Every structure is written in structure tokens, then in C-alpha cells.
Amino acid sequence: MDKQFLVTIKNKLLEKEQQLMNEMEDLTGSGRSSAGKYQLMPPDYGSDEDENSAEVAAFTTDLSVKEVLESSLRDVRSALARLEDGTYGICKYCGQPIDERRLLARPASSSCVNCKESIKSRV
Numbered sequence: 001m002d003k004q005f006l007v008t009i010k011n012k013l014l015e016k017e018q019q020l021m022n023e024m025e026d027l028t029g030s031g032r033s034s035a036g037k038y039q040l041m042p043p044d045y046g047s048d049e050d051e052n053s054a055e056v057a058a059f060t061t062d063l064s065v066k067e068v069l070e071s072s073l074r075d076v077r078s079a080l081a082r083l084e085d086g087t088y089g090i091c092k093y094c095g096q097p098i099d100e101r102r103l104l105a106r107p108a109s110s111s112c113v114n115c116k117e118s119i120k121s122r123v
């Protein structure tokens, strides 16, 4: 794989990692929550009898957003690790190189389009 391409990918991954960490910070309210580009404000549910379950639902939503961020961050970091050990861009299922356009669009991808599709159709 072309060296310049890998540099581009690495920059994208680092940028993504930073962005995810910022979102995580905003979400947990530590640090610069006043920047507020990703504030999770509890919606106004009114005061009907469903209020409590709505609050629980809002809390659950917070948690799942955090989980999504955490798993994205894991993907980005494992992609960076694969860049380091030279296995980046290889599909983890079939061992074939992943299409570069796919990698540019989704730098944290660890499987090729074909495998991704066949996994989806199996579910």
C-alpha cells in the first residue's frame, strides 16, 4: 500500500480519535462543556405521568451514545495499531486488501465490502 495513502489515513484516524474524545468529554460534562457543540440536554417531557419513564429513557440514550463513542474510539485505535504493525487495510475475514476508496471513507474499517455484505445478509 502506498505510503502517502497510509499517511493520509493516519491523519484521518488521529483527527477522528480527537473528535471522538472531544465528544466523550462533552458527554461526560468534564472539561470544556461550555463549548457546547455536542450538548446532550434532557428534553422537556412535561409533567404527565410518563415523566419518570421518559427520564429513564433519556438516561439510557446517554449511555448508548457513550457506548457508541467508546466502540468507535476502539475501532479507530485498533486501526491505528494495525497501521503501526503493517496489517492495516487487510480484511480480517478474507485476508484480502480492502478497497482504498472504502478506507478513505471509513478509515476504521477492518473488513472489505464483500465480507461486510455477507455478514449483514447472514444476520
Ligand SMILES: [Zn+2]
Residues within 6 Å of the ligand: 091, 092, 093, 094, 095, 096, 111, 112, 113, 114, 115, 116
Ligand atoms: Zn473480506
